[in-house]
Amino acid sequence: MANYEKKLIGKILLPLFVTLVFSWLTIYWSLLIDWTQIKPDSMADTLGRAISGISLYVALAITSRLVVHQALDFWARQRVKMDAPKLLKDLSSLILWLVAAVLIAAKVFAVEISGLLTASSVVIAVIGFALRTTIADIFSGISMAMEQPLKVGDWIQITGYDAGQVVETNWRATKLVTPDQLTIVVPNSQLASRPFINYSTPEPFFRIQFPILLGYDVTAHQAERILLSAVSQVTESMAVPRKPDVLIGEFKEHGVVWNVRCWMPNYPSLPPVRYEIQRRLLRNLHYSGCSVPNKALELISSEDTATKRSRKAKEFSFFRQIDIFEELTLEELQILSEKCVTRLFLKGKPVVRQGEDGDSLFVVKEGKLSVIITTPEGRNLPVGHLIPGSFFGEMSLLTGSPRSASVMPDVDSVVLEVTKETFRQLLEKRMELVELLSKTLATRQVANQLLMQADEPPPEPEKLSGQIFKSILSFFRFSNN
Ligand code: CMP
Numbered sequence: 001m002a003n004y005e006k007k008l009i010g011k012i013l014l015p016l017f018v019t020l021v022f023s024w025l026t027i028y029w030s031l032l033i034d035w036t037q038i039k040p041d042s043m044a045d046t047l048g049r050a051i052s053g054i055s056l057y058v059a060l061a062i063t064s065r066l067v068v069h070q071a072l073d074f075w076a077r078q079r080v081k082m083d084a085p086k087l088l089k090d091l092s093s094l095i096l097w098l099v100a101a102v103l104i105a106a107k108v109f110a111v112e113i114s115g116l117l118t119a120s121s122v123v124i125a126v127i128g129f130a131l132r133t134t135i136a137d138i139f140s141g142i143s144m145a146m147e148q149p150l151k152v153g154d155w156i157q158i159t160g161y162d163a164g165q166v167v168e169t170n171w172r173a174t175k176l177v178t179p180d181q182l183t184i185v186v187p188n189s190q191l192a193s194r195p196f197i198n199y200s201t202p203e204p205f206f207r208i209q210f211p212i213l214l215g216y217d218v219t220a221h222q223a224e225r226i227l228l229s230a231v232s233q234v235t236e237s238m239a240v241p242r243k244p245d246v247l248i249g250e251f252k253e254h255g256v257v258w259n260v261r262c263w264m265p266n267y268p269s270l271p272p273v274r275y276e277i278q279r280r281l282l283r284n285l286h287y288s289g290c291s292v293p294n295k296a297l298e299l300i301s302s303e304d305t306a307t308k309r310s311r312k313a314k315e316f317s318f319f320r321q322i323d324i325f326e327e328l329t330l331e332e333l334q335i336l337s338e339k340c341v342t343r344l345f346l347k348g349k350p351v352v353r354q355g356e357d358g359d360s361l362f363v364v365k366e367g368k369l370s371v372i373i374t375t376p377e378g379r380n381l382p383v384g385h386l387i388p389g390s391f392f393g394e395m396s397l398l399t400g401s402p403r404s405a406s407v408m409p410d411v412d413s414v415v416l417e418v419t420k421e422t423f424r425q426l427l428e429k430r431m432e433l434v435e436l437l438s439k440t441l442a443t444r445q446v447a448n449q450l451l452m453q454a455d456e457p458p459p460e461p462e463k464l465s466g467q468i469f470k471s472i473l474s475f476f477r478f479s480n481n
Contacts, residue, residue, distance in 0.1 A: 015062045015065075015066055016066075018058065018062060019058070019059050019062045019063055019066075022054075022055035022056075022058040022059045022062075025051065025052075025055040049108050049109060052108060053104045053105075053108040053109060056104055056108070057100050057101060057104045060100045060103075060104075061093075061096055061097045061100045064096050064100070065092075065093045065096055065097075068089075068092050068093070068096060069084075069089050069092075069093070072084035072088060072089055072092065073089075076145075079145060079146060085138050085141065085142070085171035085172075086171075088138060088142075088171075091135075094124075094127070095124070098120045098123070098124070101116075101120070102116045102117060102120055133187075133189065134172065136189040137171070137172045137173065137187045137188045137189045138171050138172060138188070140188035140189045140191065140192035140193075141169075141170070141171040141172060141173075141188040142171070143192065144169075144188060144191065144192060145169075145171075149196075149198060150166055150169070150174070150196075150198055150201075151166065151169070152166050152167065152168065152169060153165065153166065153200070154166045154198055154199070154200040154201060155198075155199040155200050155266070155267035155268070156176065156196050156197065156198045156199065156200075157196060157197045157199070158186060158190075158191060158194050158195075158196040159194045159195050159196065160194065161176075161184055161186065162178045162180075162182070162184065163178065163179070163197075163199070163267065164176030164177050164178040164179075164182075164184055165177050165267075165268075167183075171188070172187065172188060173185050173186060173187050173188055174186050174188060174191055179268065179271075199266070199267040200266070200267065204265070204266045205240040205242070205263050205264060205265050205266060206263070206264055206267075207242070207261055207262065207263050207264070208261075208262065208264055208270070208274065209259045209260060209261045209262075210259070210260045210262075210277075210278070210281070211249055211257050211258070211259055212227065212257070212258045212259075212260060212281070213252065213254065213255045213256070213257050213258075214255050214256055214258055214290065215254070215255045215256075215290075216255055216256065218255075218256075218290065220248075221344075221412060222288065222366065222414075223246065223256075223258050224246055224411075224412065225288075225366040225367045225411060225412050225413060225414060226281075226284045226285060226288050226290070226366055227246045227258060227260045227281065227284075228244060228245075228246060228260075228411045229280075229284055229366065229367045229368040229387065229388070229410075229411045229413070230260075230277055230280035230281040230283070230284045231244040231260065231262040231277055231280070232244070232368045232410050232411055233280045233368055233385070233387050234262075234273060234276045234277050234280060236265050236269055236272075236273045236276075237262050237263050237264065237265070237273055237277060239265060240263035240264075240265055242263050244260070244261060244262040244263060245261050246258055246259065246260050246261070247259045247261065260277075260281070262277055280387075283387075283388065283389070284366065284387075284388050286321070287318065287321065287364075287365060287366070287388035287389050288365060288366050288388065288414075289314050289317070289318065312337050312338060313337075315337040315340060315342070315416060316333055316334060316336075316337040318337075318363075318365060318416070319333050319336050319337055319340075319363070319416075320333055321389065322363060322389060322391070323389075324391065324433065324436050324437065324440075325433075327430070327432060327433070328426070328430070328433075332426055332429075332430075335422065335425060335426070336418060336422065336426065339418065339419065339422040340363075340416040340417060340418050340422070341416070341417045342365070342414060342415075342416055342417075343362075343414070343415050343416075343417055344412065344413075344414050345367075345369075345409045345412070345413050345414075345415065346409065346412050347409050347410065347411050347412050347413075348408065348409065349408075349409065350406050350407060350408050351369065351392075351407045351408070351409065351413075351415060352392070352393060352396075352403045352405075352406065352407050353403060353406050354372075354373065354374055354402075354403050354404065354405050354406045355402050355403060356402060356403050357396070357402055357403075358393060358396040358397070358402070358403050359396060359397055359400075359419070359420040360393055360397060360417050360418060360419045360420060361391055361392070361393045361394050361397045361417075361418045361423060362391060362392050362393045362407075362415040362416065362417050362418075363389075363390075363391045363415065363416045363418070364386050364387060364388050364389065364390050364391070364392075364413060364414075364415050365388060365414045365415060365416055366388060366413060366414040367388070367409055367410075367411050367412055367413025367414060367415075368385060368386070368387050368409070368410045368411055368413065369385070369386040369392075369407050369408060369409045369410060369413055369415075370382050370384070370385055370386075370407070370408050370410055371383050371384040371385070371386065371392065371405045371406075371407055372405060372406045372407075372408055373404070373405045373406075373448060373451075373452065374406070375452060381451060381452065383405060383447065383448050383451050384444070384447070385410075386407065392407055393407075394437050394440065394441055395441055395444070395445075397420055397423060398434075398437060398438075398441065398468075398472045398475065398476075399441075399468070399471055399472065399475055400475050404445075404448070405448070424476060427472075427476060427478070428476075428478060434469060434472050434473070434478075435465075435469060437472070438465045438466075438468040438469040438472060439461075439465045441465070441468050442461045442462075442464040442465035442468055443461050443465075445458075445464065446458045446459065446461050446464065
């Protein structure tokens with residue numbers, strides 16, 4: 001038998017049938033009996049009253065129960081799209097049956113009503129006391145269903161519990177599943193009485209903040225560059241339509257507490273995105289010359305110990321960390337750091353423009369920059385990002401061609417500029433550096449061609465790198481032997 005048919009018979013037809021039989025019995029007995037013939041308090045009188053009382057009682061209670069249950073279900077479906085709680089329906093039935101019993105006792109059996117009322121209130125009080133926690137859960141469930149502070153699918157964190165995703169809400173409890181795949185069942189009365197954070201509303205994204213301690217010698221501009229560029233390197237966080245920012249939290253004995261405030265796209269991505277931002281923060285601090293933390297989440301700039309070091313000495317240690325300069329000798333690194341120029345570029349002001357002549361190479365020290373190619377149709381196509389440690393400008397420097405792209409700072413950025421003349425001194429003795437740069441140049445050119453969907457297929461990076469190598473040698477008038 002289908003579910004619907006079972007429901008129809010069990011919930012409506014059967015009670016209706018019973019109601020009709022009992023109503024009929026009541027009427028039949030009332031009509032059949034000639035009450036004037038019956039002596040008061042005789043056996044027949046008591047039996048007659050009992051039968052008509054019982055049938056009237058059953059008819060009344062079943063009919064009203066049917067109406068009340070349907071009304072409760074209707075109300076609940078309208079509000080929260082589910083049936084009314086069973087306990088609420090059972091309680092309402094109990095009250096109805098008791099009211100019907102009291103009325104019939106008073107009317108049919110002429111019983112003193114005040115005594116009955118006291119007895120039934122005591123019964124209700126006893127039942128209420130026994131079920132008090134369940135009743136509290138259900139009434140909390142009802143109030144939550146009406147207010148809707150959470151829904152299935154939301155990520156919430158109740159004080160004293162791990163955060164979890166709501167997988168089920170019913171009238172008695174709310175079920176959460178944590179990221180560790182543990183199920184937590186929280187009774188609704190507890191949920192209603194404890195504060196909780198709903199990470200999924202009003203928007204699925206939310207903001208977190210990292211406190212970071214930096215030395216007093218780190219300027220506000222430098223701190224902004226280091227911290228904001230770390231966040232802007234993480235695409236998941238930047239995809240949120242809100243901007244990250246930094247604020248000064250506190251001035252402490254050893255430095256300034258900076259608060260980096262960044263956005264998480266949703267709760268499940270919190271750990272990986274937070275970790276990625278933390279990694280980028282460490283990386284940026286490393287390249288900018290600030291040391292690694294000595295306390296969890298407290299990063300102390302080594303600048304205070306490095307104040308005695310000259311600016312050039314810091315640039316020396318910066319160049320030492322850059323992949324392409326790994327093989328250089330200390331003297332060569334010395335030349336590089338002596339001759340380079342430190343430049344600050346403000347957000348939105350291009351470092352190089354596509355099509356312009358140029359003959360210097362830049363290495364990013366702080367910040368983040370975008371590489372943008374303007375296509376022949378006039379479309380600005382972002383082709384790459386440059387973060388601390390990466391270099392650009394090698395294409396024009398090494399081949400003499402105009403700048404192949406514009407490089408635009410996404411946040412205020414510091415770059416070190418190395419001129420063609422300085423580079424010539426290094427390249428002359430370092431064919432492996434020419435080789436390394438040819439490879440990077442070829443990879444970038446192939447990637448750009450693919451992104452621009454040029455008609456001709458891109459050349460093999462290996463082959464292209466060989467050709468570039470040769471043209472660099474001839475451009476600098478070197479011989480490869
Ligand atoms: P150049 O052509 O001298 O000036 C623009 C620079 O952008 C270019 O050298 C490269 O260093 C850099 N560049 C071009 N394409 C990319 C890319 N896909 N990824 C990273 N950097 C690039």
